[in-house]
Amino acid sequence: MTQPDIDTPYLADRIKDALATDERTHMLDIKIDVSTSSVCLSGSVSSEERRNAAEQVVRELVSYSFRLVNTLRVESYQEPSDTEALD
Amino acid sequence: MIRIAAVGDLHVGRDTPGFADEHLEHLNDCADMLLVAGDLTQHGYAREAAVLSGELGRLRIPMVCVLGNHDHHQNEEREIRESLEAAGARVLEGEHAVFDVRGVRVGVAGSKGFGGGFAGACGSEFGETQMKAFIRQSRCDAANLERALLALDCDVRVALMHYAPARGTLAGEALEIYPFLGSYFLGQAVDAARCAVAFHGHAHAGTERGLTEAGVPVRNVARSVLKLAYKLYELNGAAALEEAQPVSNHHGRDAIWSGAKPPK
Numbered sequence: 001m002t003q004p005d006i007d008t009p010y011l012a013d014r015i016k017d018a019l020a021t022d023e024r025t026h027m028l029d030i031k032i033d034v035s036t037s038s039v040c041l042s043g044s045v046s047s048e049e050r051r052n053a054a055e056q057v058v059r060e061l062v063s064y065s066f067r068l069v070n071t072l073r074v075e076s077y078q079e080p081s082d083t084e085a086l087d
Numbered sequence: 088m089i090r091i092a093a094v095g096d097l098h099v100g101r102d103t104p105g106f107a108d109e110h111l112e113h114l115n116d117c118a119d120m121l122l123v124a125g126d127l128t129q130h131g132y133a134r135e136a137a138v139l140s141g142e143l144g145r146l147r148i149p150m151v152c153v154l155g156n157h158d159h160h161q162n163e164e165r166e167i168r169e170s171l172e173a174a175g176a177r178v179l180e181g182e183h184a185v186f187d188v189r190g191v192r193v194g195v196a197g198s199k200g201f202g203g204g205f206a207g208a209c210g211s212e213f214g215e216t217q218m219k220a221f222i223r224q225s226r227c228d229a230a231n232l233e234r235a236l237l238a239l240d241c242d243v244r245v246a247l248m249h250y251a252p253a254r255g256t257l258a259g260e261a262l263e264i265y266p267f268l269g270s271y272f273l274g275q276a277v278d279a280a281r282c283a284v285a286f287h288g289h290a291h292a293g294t295e296r297g298l299t300e301a302g303v304p305v306r307n308v309a310r311s312v313l314k315l316a317y318k319l320y321e322l323n324g325a326a327a328l329e330e331a332q333p334v335s336n337h338h339g340r341d342a343i344w345s346g347a348k349p350p351k
Contacts, residue, residue: 023130026129026130026131026157026160028291029291029292044311047100047102047103050100050102050103077310077313077314077315078315078316079109079110079113079114080315080316080319082319083090083320084318084319084321086283086322087283087322
């Protein structure tokens with residue numbers, strides 16, 4: 001478990017690394033924006049469970065002085081309605 | 088026409104299926120084969136692959152997969168492969184398979200591939216042991232893919248990878264991570280074999296369409312790029328029968344074409 005962190009210029013990198021390596025997430029494609037007072041997660045995930053797991057991992061890493069904004073979308077995909085001809 | 092359904096980066100887990108019931112029905116009705124371009128699982132567990140295998144077992148069309156980096160995370164690649172193969176899928180790593188689609192022999196060769204970057208901005212086998220091993224692995228994976236492609240006795244060649252063989256389909260990703268998304272070695276393999284098309288995944292924020300240096304169509308079929316459960320592509324089987332045979336470029340030389348006409 002990663003120890004809670006204080007504000008640091010490397011915070012976005014540390015969050016990125018935690019989301020990639022934490023066994024609850026293993027997410028490599030979450031976009032992270034850090035300001036002086038907030039951390040925003042954006043992108044898409046495939047389930048509400050994964051959305052919550054990402055938030056939990058980040059919450060454990062950052063100080064509660066940061067507002068955590070979770071804008072991750074839960075995506076579901078449909079079958080295609082057309083076909084691309086390649087030649 | 089040969090109808091290929093392709094998708095990558097399913098990231099199946101206990102909370103996330105790979106294909107819904109309606110997808111499986113649609114695939115059975117509308118595709119001649121399904122190609123899956125790696126990252127079948129989220130965490131790399133065989134039990135996640137078993138979820139996907141349960142779905143694939145309901146398909147009546149040929150299924151071909153390569154593994155991705157996520158599928159390697161728990162060192163359960165062998166178990167993942169066995170699970171998928173038990174469901175009837177072919178799992179390719181430097182290997183190939185040929186399928187008869189209404190009289191046209193469609194050959195698919197696959198490899199996870201690896202990173203390293205693209206010509207002009209890529210790593211070399213130089214310096215630290217770890218750096219040399221990284222690039223050597225990438226070169227080796229691409230060489231195995233090329234051998235598998237060239238060994239195909241078929242009318243049309245299709246390459247399936249997880250990592251990208253061209254930079255064009257990475258547009259949208261940060262430039263800094265291109266060397267972790269693909270390698271020009273893979274592009275050389277695709278070009279040497281005069282593939283009709285190359286499919287890959289891995290680049291979630293990339294672009295669907297690109298070309299290799301020799302003009303082979305490349306499709307990034309990461310699900311987050313397609314915004315679809317999978318995509319359907321058509322190949323002209325009759326035209327494929329007329330294509331010339333390839334000549335290996337032996338990695339490091341320019342692609343050599345036996346025919347006067349490069350791929351479209």
